[in-house]
Amino acid sequence: MIxxxxxxxxxxxxxxxxxxRFRNRAxxxxxxxxxxxxxxxxxxEESSEYHVVMTFWESQxxxxxxxxxxxxxxxxxxxxxxxxxxxxxxxxxxxEAVSETVAAKD
Numbered sequence: 001m002i003x004x005x006x007x008x009x010x011x012x013x014x015x016x017x018x019x020x021r022f023r024n025r026a027x028x029x030x031x032x033x034x035x036x037x038x039x040x041x042x043x044x045e046e047s048s049e050y051h052v053v054m055t056f057w058e059s060q061x062x063x064x065x066x067x068x069x070x071x072x073x074x075x076x077x078x079x080x081x082x083x084x085x086x087x088x089x090x091x092x093x094x095x096e097a098v099s100e101t102v103a104a105k106d
Contacts, residue, residue: 001036001057001058001059001096001097001100002057002058002059002060002062002063002095002096002097003054003055003056003057003094003095003096003097004054004055004056004057004063004093004094004095005052005053005054005092005093005094005095006052006053006090006092006093007050007052007090007091007093008050008051008052008053008090008091009049009050009086009087009088009089009090010049010050010051010085010086011049011084011085011086011087012046012049014082014084014085015042015043015051017082017085018051018085019040019042019051021082022040022053025075026074026075028074028075029066029071029072029075031071032062032065032066032069032071033062033065034057034058034059034061034062034063034065034066035057035058035062035066036055036056036057036058037055037056038053038054038055039053039054039056040052040053041053041054049087050091060094060096063094
């Protein structure tokens with residue numbers, strides 16, 4: 001499994017605006033082959049300005065295919081709108097999961 005994370009610096013006064021954009025997204029990635037899930041994280045501490053957008057994929061090849069798709073271009077066509085929301089560029093990170101645990105079912 002591959003986990004892709006984008007750490008996005010958002011001005012504190014625009015946290016709600018940023019989160020609303022994800023609540024109203026088209027959901028195009030949800031139907032992409034190899035897509036597992038999408039998680040949007042809000043900073044838990046006042047000192048942090050980074051939101052984290054995480055997507056989970058069956059493989060790196062699946063993620064790369066998504067980034068080259070028409071659906072990806074459609075999903076990101078308005079990404080540059082409302083530049084006042086963002087404090088700077090996002091930080092892209094990709095990880096391969098090497099271990100995972102889940103809650104025990106007693």
